[in-house]
Amino acid sequence: MVQPRFVRPTKSSPSSNSGESNSSNLYVANCGPAVGLSHDAIAAVFAAFGKVNGVYAADESGVRIIISFADPCSAKSALEALNGRPCPDLKGRSLHIRYSVLQLPSETQVNDCVPVSLVDSELNIPGLFLLPDFVSVEEEQQLLAAVDARPWIGLAKRRVQHYGYEFCYGTRNVDTKKRLGELPSFVSPILERISLFPNLDNDPSCLDLDQLTVNEYPSGVGLSPHIDTHSAFEDCIFSLSLAGPCIMEFRRYSVSTWKASSADAEKSGDSSCIKKALYLPPRSILLLSGEARHAWNHYIPHHKIDKVKDKVIRRSSRRVSFTLRKVRNHPCRCKYPQYCDSQQQM
Ligand SMILES: O=C(O)CCC(=O)C(=O)O
Numbered sequence: 220m221v222q223p224r225f226v227r228p229t230k231s232s233p234s235s236n237s238g239e240s241n242s243s244n245l246y247v248a249n250c251g252p253a254v255g256l257s258h259d260a261i262a263a264v265f266a267a268f269g270k271v272n273g274v275y276a277a278d279e280s281g282v283r284i285i286i287s288f289a290d291p292c293s294a295k296s297a298l299e300a301l302n303g304r305p306c307p308d309l310k311g312r313s314l315h316i317r318y319s320v321l322q323l324p325s326e327t328q329v330n331d332c333v334p335v336s337l338v339d340s341e342l343n344i345p346g347l348f349l350l351p352d353f354v355s356v357e358e359e360q361q362l363l364a365a366v367d368a369r370p371w372i373g374l375a376k377r378r379v380q381h382y383g384y385e386f387c388y389g390t391r392n393v394d395t396k397k398r399l400g401e402l403p404s405f406v407s408p409i410l411e412r413i414s415l416f417p418n419l420d421n422d423p424s425c426l427d428l429d430q431l432t433v434n435e436y437p438s439g440v441g442l443s444p445h446i447d448t449h450s451a452f453e454d455c456i457f458s459l460s461l462a463g464p465c466i467m468e469f470r471r472y473s474v475s476t477w478k479a480s481s482a483d484a485e486k487s488g489d490s491s492c493i494k495k496a497l498y499l500p501p502r503s504i505l506l507l508s509g510e511a512r513h514a515w516n517h518y519i520p521h522h523k524i525d526k527v528k529d530k531v532i533r534r535s536s537r538r539v540s541f542t543l544r545k546v547r548n549h550p551c552r553c554k555y556p557q558y559c560d561s562q563q564q565m
């Protein structure tokens with residue numbers, strides 16, 4: 220059965236005010252499978268107020284759901300009785316309830332689930348390679364201890380560290396005149412192993428990696444879709460995953476300029492992008508080169524749980540990634556001018 224697409228009401232939604240009773244669908248936050256409450260258990264509680272047609276995930280968080288009643292009076296009674304109070308039959312959790320709105324089909328296209336592959340070859344994106352078990356469990360612990368002993372920079376939702384050159388999020392570039400110094404010695408074994416990376420037919424100077432960004436993502440935090448600025452970094456971009464897994468989604472837009480984020484492309488009507496997704500296990504390394512690096516947006520969905528094949532995989536409390544790149548000192552001459560800031564006519 221196709222799940223009806225009800226969504227969280229916005230401030231301007233006609234039914235968002237909890238005083239209105241024109242909807243039979245409720246948006247309920249703070250309960251769901253991610254906190255051990257099955258849809259059946261939730262349905263049983265809400266059924267006390269009238270016939271429940273269905274319980275659906277409101278998003279991929281696992282903690283926000285939609286209850287669809289057969290009639291609006293039942294929804295109103297449930298909202299009035301349960302909103303903002305601890306619910307003894309749902310592990311004492313306080314439910315945050317509002318009326319939900321039905322989303323139009325055109326608005327639902329972009330975030331539909333993309334099947335997740337376990338191996339790079341299944342994606343068939345030239346230049347994308349994933350090597351599992353690139354570091355051992357002991358090395359992983361040592362790398363995590365090394366970064367945890369150094370100062371983190373707090374961003375809105377995650378923490379970062381920069382080595383070699385600072386990555387500036389405002390310009391999505393680096394200041395090549397401001398070198399911070401050599402990469403720290405704790406990454407030397409990784410750099411050595413990268414030089415033996417299979418599948419590399421690039422100019423070996425591409426591998427003189429001199430910039431490292433360490434990202435720490437708490438559970439549920441991801442990264443917006445982007446292409447690393449062509450003029451900032453050379454062809455090969457490596458990302459080592461530590462401490463926890465994630466999904467990385469790849470999107471190729473038919474119409475795109477280097478400045479436009481994928482959100483811009485979607486707003487302008489180019490929601491017809493190709494999407495593919497790959498599971499990145501901890502201790503694996505991903506290489507983005509060639510087409511994968513220059514023409515595909517990469518994106519980490521903001522999920523607490525991911526569906527991989529038939530399994531539900533919970534993100535761990537943190538994922539730490541080491542992104543290793545080589546700062547570019549000359550314009551990019553890639554084969555993808557529509558995504559390339561070096562080759563745009565201003
Ligand atoms: O966390 C990752 O694996 C990717 C990070 C990334 O894409 C970036 O820093 O540009």
Ligand SMILES: [Fe+2]
Pocket residue numbers: 445446447517
């Ligand atoms: Fe990136």
